[in-house]
Amino acid sequence: MDTGKGNGSDQYASDLSSIKEAHERIKSVIHNTPVFSSDTLNVMAGRRLLFKCECFQKGGASNAVLSLDEEQAAKGVVTHSSGNHAAALSLAAQMRGIPAYIVVPSNAPKCKVKNVIRYGGEVIWCEPTFESRQVTADKVQQDTGAVLIHPYNDSRIISGQGTISLELLEQFPEIDTLIVPISGGGLISGVALAAKSINPSIRVLAAEPVGANDAALSKEKGRVVTLPQTNTIADGLRAFLGDLTWPIVRDLVDAVITVDDKEIVEAMKLCYEILKVAVEPSGAIGLAAVLSDSFQQNPLWADCKHVAIIVSGGNIDLDVLWEALSKR
Template sequence: MEEESQITKGKYAADISSIKEAHARIKSLVHKTPLLSSSSLNAMSGRKLYFKCECLQKGGACNAVFSLNDEDASKGVVTHSSGNHAAALALAAKLRGIPSYIVIPKNAPTCKIENVKRYGGQVVWSEASVQSREEIANKVWQESGAIFIHPYNDGRILSGQGTISLEILEQAPQIDTLVVPISGGGLISGIALAAKSINPAIRIFAAEPKGADDAAQSKAAGRIIRLPETNTIADGLRAFLGDFTWPVVRDLVEEIITVEDSEIIKAMKLCFEILKVVVEPSGAIGLAAVLSDTFQKNPAWKDCNHIGIVVSGGNVDLAMLWDSLNKGK
C-alpha cells in the first residue's frame, strides 16, 4: 500500500475524484471502447494481452469541454494540435454546440485535418514550429475570447483520459500491467493516476519512439528534457512533457520503453491483420514495446502476465499506411 499514499489529493493535476467526476460527466457522450484479445498475439508475446481500442474513441476531449461553465463555453474553445486532440476538441465542441478554433501546422496529416473539418472545427493555419502554433493560438484567444484547452498539459484533459483506466479495470480486473503511448504525457498521466488509485500494485510502462525519446531522457535526467528535433513515423508522439504531466510520469511510470520505427510498423501491421483495427503508428507503439527485446528479455518484467495495451489514435492516411507497411517488409 506504500504506493497509494503517493497520490494525495492536490499533488497532481488530476486525482481519482476528478477522474470519477469526468466519467460521470462524459459517459453518455463517449463510446465505451472494446477490450480485444488475440490468441495469436498472446502466443507471440508469451503474455495475456488486452487491447483497449481507444482508436475507436472519438470523444477524447469531452471532459474538458463539458466541464466549462455556460458563460465560458459560449465563446468557444481553441487549441493547437496537429493530432487527435484537434479532432476530439472539434467534436466535443460540436456536441456542446459551441465554436472551436483549431490551430493546425501546415504539415499535419490530411486525414487529421479532414476530421477537424468534418466535426465543424474552424481550421486556423500555423507554421510547423511550436512557437508559431502558440502565437497563432494566442491571437485567436485574444480575438475570440475562446477558452484555450491544451492538448495534454491540462487537468481536465488528464481527468478525461483517466476514465480509460476505470473502463479497462472494470473490463479485465486481472490486468497487472498497463503499457501506454507517451507524447506530452496527458494520456499516460490520467491513466496512471486512476489505475494506481484503484490498484496501487499495478505497473505502468510508457512506450516511446527512439526518434522522439524526450520522456526517456527526462526520466534518466530527473527533469523535463526537450529535444531540438524529433524523427519518427509516429507523428502523434512528438510532443514534450509539460509541467502537469512530468510529475506523474516521474513518480508513477516504472519505465519508458523506447522502440524503433521499424518495430512500430510491424506492430501496426499486426493490429491491422490480426486485431482488425485501423491504428496509426502512435497507436500501435504499445504492442511494439511489449514485443520488443527490451521488454521481453528483462527478467524484472517476467511477471507482467496480464498486460493492458492502450491502442490510441486510428487516424492514418491510407497512402501513408501503405507506404509504411511496405517499408516494414
C-alpha cells in the first residue's frame, strides 16, 4: 500500500519541511480558517481559549490530491473511509478534475453519502464490514488504477494537517498548549509535528471520548491498543491509530484527556450557543476537554494560559444529530 511515505523524515511519516511544502502546495486552494474567541468561555475555562475552526475547512485532502503526479492523478483516487475524509477527498479530486471513488458501507448515514455526492465523488457500495470495505477498495484500485488515500495513515494527509499549526502559530505565537481531537491520529500527528518543531515547549494534548479511549490506553501500554467496540456520540472519533500515526502520538502527544458523552454534548451546545459554530460532537471534544475536571484539576496544566483548540469535523445532519441527542 502506498501511504505516501518517503515524503517525510526517516523518523516519522512527516516533518516540518514536508509540512511547509504542503502549505506552499495547498495555500491557494484552502481556507485560512478563522480563529474565534469568547470572553465567556475564557472565564469558564480560567484561561484564554483560541478556537481554530477547521470545521470550515473544505480543503482537508488537498495536499494528498495535489501531491500526485499527472500520471497518478489521471487515474483518480479511492478511499474506504466514509465521514469527513470522504467528502474532503471528493472535493479535492473535483477541484483537480480527477475521479474520486468512495467505498461506502451500506449502513452509512445519509448525510455522509450526500456530502460525497455533493462534491462529485462516485459512491461504491459495500457490505458494512471492515473486510468488505478493504476488498471493495482493493478491487476499485485494480480496476481503475486509482491511488488509495487513507484517511489518516498517510504521510500526505498528516503533512496537510500540519499546516494548521503553521497558520495558528504564525498568528498567535504565544500559544502554549494545543488541544486536538484524536481518532486515527492523522490530525494530531500533523499538528504535533509542526507545533513541536516550531516551539518544542508547546504542549499537545489529545481529546478522546471515554467510549473510544484506545489512544489513552495505547499511550498507557506503550503499544497500539484497539477496542472490540466503541460507544460514543462522537462518531468521527471511533478509528484506531495506524502504524504511521502511532509513533508520533507516542512521542509527541503529552497526554490524552478523556471526556464522557455528557461533557461532549454540553461543549457542543456551547459551540452552537456561544461560538455560533455548527460542529458535530467530534468537533466539540477539545472544548469538552479543557472544561473537564480531569484537565481543570490537574496541576500539570495549571500554567496552560493560551490554549488553542482545534475544532474539527463538519458532517452535520440536523436530523441524525437530534436523534442521537434525544436518546441521551
